[in-house]
Amino acid sequence: MNDANIYEGERLRLTALDPVNDPEVEAVWSHTPDFLALFNVELQRPTSAHQLKKRYEEREKNHEDDAYEFDLRIRLRADDRLVGVLVIWAEWGAGNAWLRLGIGLPADRRHGYGREALALGLRYIFDEMNLRRVTVGVPGYNEAALAFFAAAGFKVEARQREALFRFGRRWDEVNLGLLRAEWEAAR
Amino acid sequence: MITFSDQLTSDRIRLIAIDAERDGDLMARWSKDAGMMRLFDSDVPRPRVARQSRADTEKWAYRDTAIEWAIQVIDGGAVIGRIGLHRYRTSHRAADLHVGIGDRAHWSKGYGREAVTLLLNHAFGEMDLHRVGLIVFAANERAVALYRKLGFVEEGRWRQFLRRDGADQDILVMGLLRHEWPPAIAQVRRIHHVQVCVSSAELERARAFYLDLLGLPEIHKPESLKDRGGFWAEVGGQQLHVSTEEGVDRTRTKAHVAWQVRALPDWRAKLEAAGCATLDSIPIPGYDRFEARDPFGNRIEFIQAVAG
Numbered sequence: 029m030n031d032a033n034i035y036e037g038e039r040l041r042l043t044a045l046d047p048v049n050d051p052e053v054e055a056v057w058s059h060t061p062d063f064l065a066l067f068n069v070e071l072q073r074p075t076s077a078h079q080l081k082k083r084y085e086e087r088e089k090n091h092e093d094d095a096y097e098f099d100l101r102i103r104l105r106a107d108d109r110l111v112g113v114l115v116i117w118a119e120w121g122a123g124n125a126w127l128r129l130g131i132g133l134p135a136d137r138r139h140g141y142g143r144e145a146l147a148l149g150l151r152y153i154f155d156e157m158n159l160r161r162v163t164v165g166v167p168g169y170n171e172a173a174l175a176f177f178a179a180a181g182f183k184v185e186a187r188q189r190e191a192l193f194r195f196g197r198r199w200d201e202v203n204l205g206l207l208r209a210e211w212e213a214a215r
Numbered sequence: 216m217i218t219f220s221d222q223l224t225s226d227r228i229r230l231i232a233i234d235a236e237r238d239g240d241l242m243a244r245w246s247k248d249a250g251m252m253r254l255f256d257s258d259v260p261r262p263r264v265a266r267q268s269r270a271d272t273e274k275w276a277y278r279d280t281a282i283e284w285a286i287q288v289i290d291g292g293a294v295i296g297r298i299g300l301h302r303y304r305t306s307h308r309a310a311d312l313h314v315g316i317g318d319r320a321h322w323s324k325g326y327g328r329e330a331v332t333l334l335l336n337h338a339f340g341e342m343d344l345h346r347v348g349l350i351v352f353a354a355n356e357r358a359v360a361l362y363r364k365l366g367f368v369e370e371g372r373w374r375q376f377l378r379r380d381g382a383d384q385d386i387l388v389m390g391l392l393r394h395e396w397p398p399a400i401a402q403v404r405r406i407h408h409v410q411v412c413v414s415s416a417e418l419e420r421a422r423a424f425y426l427d428l429l430g431l432p433e434i435h436k437p438e439s440l441k442d443r444g445g446f447w448a449e450v451g452g453q454q455l456h457v458s459t460e461e462g463v464d465r466t467r468t469k470a471h472v473a474w475q476v477r478a479l480p481d482w483r484a485k486l487e488a489a490g491c492a493t494l495d496s497i498p499i500p501g502y503d504r505f506e507a508r509d510p511f512g513n514r515i516e517f518i519q520a521v522a523g
Contacts, residue, residue, distance in 0.1 A: 069304070069307075070304065071304070071305070071306035071307075119257060119258070120258070121256070121257050121258030121259045121377070122257035122258070122376055122377035123377060123378060124257075124373075124376055124377070160375065160378065161373075161374070161375060161376065163373060183374075184371075185371050185372060185373050185374060185388075186370050186371025186372065186373065186388035187370050187371055188346075188348055188370055188388060188390055189346070189368070189370060189390050189392065190309075190345060190346055190390075190392055191307060191309050191346055191348060191390070192304075192307050192309070193306060193307045193308065193345070198345070203371065203373065203388065205373055205374055207374060207375060
């Protein structure tokens with residue numbers, strides 16, 4: 029039997045959301061404009077820890093999305109500090125996973141955390157969830173993310189023209205996809 | 216025809232509010248057709264009972280990010296499918312379209328195309344969206360052809376997105392931008408009136424023919440036009456203007472107006488009894504028709520839609 033801890037990488041650990049303590053950190057992120065623009069295409073707003081807590085409490089009452097949504101947090105193994113978010117949304121019927129990944133503070137970027145967290149996420153998707161492919165939707169203005177996913181083996185599959193409005197103009201939303209066979213080849 | 220002011224109504228269908236009870240029951244009925252359901256959803260088709268479908272309908276159709284209508288055939292009132300927008304992103308002024316005609320008996324009649332046209336007019340005209348996107352199984356050729364015809368542009372494909380019957384299937388991503396859709400506001404709404412002419416000496420006989428014999432209600436002409444002779448009448452919500460013109464042989468042109476009626480044979484008998492010769496028109500599918508000339512030479516066609 030393989031007893032490797034599939035949630036742990038060299039420096040990082042994937043964990044559950046901590047609805048009591050994480051909101052304090054995430055509220056700070058939500059006031060960091062570029063995090064909002066990079067992580068999520070939805071319109072964002074500065075959000076208080078209190079609002080986030082209430083949102084998470086509501087969600088806990090409403091368990092029905094649990095089979096589909098895996099809302100994980102990325103923490104440093106060394107001191108358990110929360111550094112990012114990894115969300116996997118499973119389309120079980122099709123065998124596809126939607127993935128979103130974000131490192132919260134600018135100071136925590138460019139340390140390879142994103143790459144390590146993505147590797148953990150992909151292993152979970154393919155080896156545990158037994159899904160067949162992964163899709164991401166990246167705003168056209170996020171060149172770093174486009175390069176990041178391309179470097180991980182994702183291929184540009186669709187360009188939803190002018191689907192987004194941000195920074196005063198329209199942008200495409202780019203879909204990149206990674207098939208199981210491509211992931212295995214790059215492993 | 217679809218007009219800007221009646222965006223959610225066409226000649227044959229209208230988009231009406233979702234009713235969780237009515238539409239949940241219908242969804243449950245449609246869910247028993249697995250072959251059809253797999254065209255709409257990558258999820259494994261499951262037959263549902265009405266109680267489940269009602270709950271699903273409550274959950275999905277009443278959300279802020281989704282707007283959903285039932286598709287109703289005006290003639291008879293049957294609800295035949297659902298259409299809506301999901302992933303409605305207000306700040307981006309973009310949303311995705313989904314549509315399904317649930318009852319196979321209503322396929323291939325153009326209802327889907329009509330419903331999507333109504334929705335696009337609403338999305339671009341009323342909601343002022345910049346973009347409407349959609350995804351469709353690449354293997355669903357009829358749907359892909361319809362979207363292409365309506366102007367959707369293929370923007371890419373999610374490779375091997377699902378696996379069915381032992382084969383991988385792609386999903387096509389398509390999109391339509393506001394400037395690629397003829398703006399609803401620029402559409403001609405409808406014909407307002409047609410004019411036919413008689414000589415001024417025949418004007419009283421023309422009144423007798425159109426108002427008395429054919430029974431058209433007279434519309435009072437504006438004061439500013441009263442002195443010019445002629446009269447106006449209502450024809451099925453539009454107007455017929457009878458005016459005067461001298462020295463023209465109206466029997467020499469085949470230009471005409473066609474009136475859609477019920478009880479076509481009665482109209483023919485009425486005209487023949489009044490001394491107007493009638494003539495069978497060349498048959499066209501879906502309609503019975505004949506033609507005649509009014510006593511002053513203007514050709515008129517009478518046409519009636521027939522079932523089947």
